[in-house]
Amino acid sequence: MTESAQQAQTEEIDLTAANAVIDKYQDMHGALMPVLQEIQEAYGYIPEETVHLTAERLNVYASQIYGVLTFYAQFHLEPRGKYIIRVCMGTACHVKGAGRIGDTIKERLGVGHAETTEDLLFTAEYVACIGACGMAPVIMVNDATYGSISVQKTDEVIQKYQELG
């Protein structure tokens, strides 16, 4: 398959936001990281087309950008949910049953670690300690923290965000 055919297969993405980001950094040497970070901020992830656009406009090989994107855990190449549920799997939470919390999310939403629901509402992430061992087991939904959580409370949290939509 040719390069352009491969590109044609990916969904059409509005590149205005990515272009605006690159405009800002166009003349800065070594600006790849902030460009990628801000593109991710704008789109929620790094769409493939923005990689090709960045490659062309910053004169960096697409392969190199892909190397950077796969090296750092902070970058995501797939669309992510509106709500990122981070399930702490640190030692304290593990002892207090974090595994069951993860299972519950999997059961209710059908997503395990680093997976996203089809409606793009939730992404689950199993993370190491988030530094709230005092209230283990703990989960975070975006910036909100839910401590001393149980299976039932997990259900309630999920339901709350589902209703928020």
Add this chain to the structure above:
Amino acid sequence: MVNLTIDGKQVTVSKTATIYEAACEAGVHIPVLCYAKKLMPYGACRVCLVEVEQMKGRLIPACTTPVTEGMVVTSTSDEIVKVRKTVLEFLLVNHVVDCPVCDKGGECDLQDLTYEYEVVSNRFEGEKFDLPTDEVNPLIERNMNRCVLCGKCARVCDEIVGYGSYSFINRGFETKIATAFDRGLNCEFCGQCVSMCPVGAILPRPFKFKARPWQLKEIDSVCGYCGNGCTVTLGTKDNKVETIRFNDKTGVNDGNLCVRGRFGYSFINSEDRLTKPLIRENGSLVETSWDKALARVADGLKQSGSETGIVTGARLTNEELFLLRNVAKALGSENIDHSGGECYKGLTEGLQQTLGLQASTATFPQVENCDAILSIRSDFYETHPVFGMVVNQAVRRNDAKLTVIADKRGKFTKLPEAKTLLHKPGLEVNLINAMCRVLLDEGLAKTERLSGVDELKAALADYAPETVAETTGVSVDAIRTAARELAAAENAAILLAYGLPYTAASKELGIAAANLSLLTGIAGRTGSGLYVCGEKNNSQGAIDLAVMPGATGLGAQQMLSAAAQGQLKALYVVGEDMVSSYPDRKAVELALDKVPFLVVQDLFLSPTAQMADVVLPAASFAEKDGTFTNAERRIQRVRAAVPSPGDARTDFNILSDVLSAFGAQAPATAAEAFAQLTADTAAYQGISLDMLGAQGYVWGTDILTPITRNLVAVAGSKPLDAAHQLLVGSALYHSGTMSTHAKGPMAVVSEPYIEFGREDAKALNVAEGDLVKLSADGEIIEAKAKVDNRLPQGVLFAPYHFSALGLNKIYRGQPAIAVQVGK
């Protein structure tokens, strides 16, 4: 210079050398996996660790550590051996060790080191890699289960080729070499990564399971495609060319090749090759014997005598061209020409009138150290890819300022900081004139010793940058900057390629480029050069040997018109497919149809050969001895590696026989012919075969001093007024029509195409792969569309290599063709 001791041996090396390079000089063997002479030091594999007395307490990587005065290095000790062995154990933890079925077996660095360090067991355990192999493309197979992560493939693709296919992806144990988005390889397929890979991770697919490395016989020869004259080392087994071997010791290309050189050899083995002479009987071509065919040729040519036309491509050896010229002499004809007779006029008339020369003034390797480079047309990379890689190195490693005068974008325009003067088609001369004008106006021109300054100044009145900017669509600043940079550079180069698809204004372009080279002082200055490079492997040889019409003779185009009017009695076409590649196919066909006697000597039954009365099967470059002269005047040896298929004979043998038939004396061997031709050719005088060493021999020395320094006024053109204009040119993967018989290039670009820019494609509702029709002058051509981002709005492109497209039905030598696009 720095003095140091390695294993007790005193060695003096340059202060920029590394310990490893010093050790090589001292004859001390240090093992390496990630080191390559032509790449920047990297230090990835850690098998070159050594001890340095002044840096006690740790082991030092020899390949990245610069030498210092008085350094005392130990290359082998128990400690070092232990560490190297451990490194190898690490590498072998995940490696699949499938040596029995690996094509690299027998010449694998990992295999050799494992053997040398006797790594018979492994203290570490881990999962074996189980990664899918990349077999998407037909030329390069990638098996990452064998990779040792030396990074050479990624580095060569960046540093030398400038394409950037590969990168390390993921991290830690998961690290691997991959393309963007970890897909199948889709690139230029030059195979530099294949030649660099120390293990069996990247291999040439056409060679898979063909031979063990030690079964191959290696013959150094010269590539039969473009004027770059790369050394190709043919790997043969059982009288068949099976692969091209890596060789960075011989020739001018430092082991670099392009897709044609590395994978285009397969036309040699093509089943379509002509194996028997053919003769026309009752309207159709039938097989015959050499005796009969040659008798017919001798009869026919005797009748036509001085009214014979001889046309050749520029693919024959110098010796064969010499014989061909003798054939013309024997016939009493001055009608002899090559390559369409127009495209080379930039050299033979352009440079001749200005510099008094008919060749490039300097050699390729010098370009790597240039501060400024001007490439006229971005196509230079397409016609001369390996020279293009030298330009890439100059830009990337030495920060050379590259300016490209181009009607479309290309590889060059994408190089870091490259400035592209993207102009409307056909206006190269206007831009160069404007640059000359800037130099003269701003007092930057080095006019001492030049004649014609005032005349040029007067003629350039109409070429003020502002005026030219308006005509060409290039900004005034860009023109000024380009001129200033070229004038300011200590070492600078001007590049211009010529060939059959670039016949328009070839003479004018040669003159304009030469004017610029005179005003900037580039012509003849040490370290600088004007490069006018022929498209074919022996384009320069054909000019040096004056395979051109004599004073009263007809050129190729005139021969065709004469034939069409019934004024030419015979045409002898050697190694040229005029019907497919010459401008104006109809005129060519009419001429060949009208000419009473047509002899075609070729490898294939080309459309031209199909019209012949006699077809003589000839030999490819891999089947003959002789010499080619490349575009920088380097005369290099071509060596026979395999016998010709069937009854095919070398052009040398055929021409000898033709000469004998006329009672003329023919030299018995290519060596004898070389002696005769050097005596007969002013520039070659005194050159003997013994002088053609591993790097060949550059006639006229590295820097050719202009004989005259005449500025010649030359007029530019007017832009074509048409909504859609088609450019004709060369595609990177092909060369002439010969590569369309080679599996390698055909695997990548197998059919003709018409290229559209994205904006045009969108506006015209054309998608990749759609069948599109272009009409011009009542003729229609049809091909699949290719959509890319190279072309400015309103400009289309089509490569000229494919006979089936019939591009030359609408291409008659114009710089751009006004076309109507339809579906």
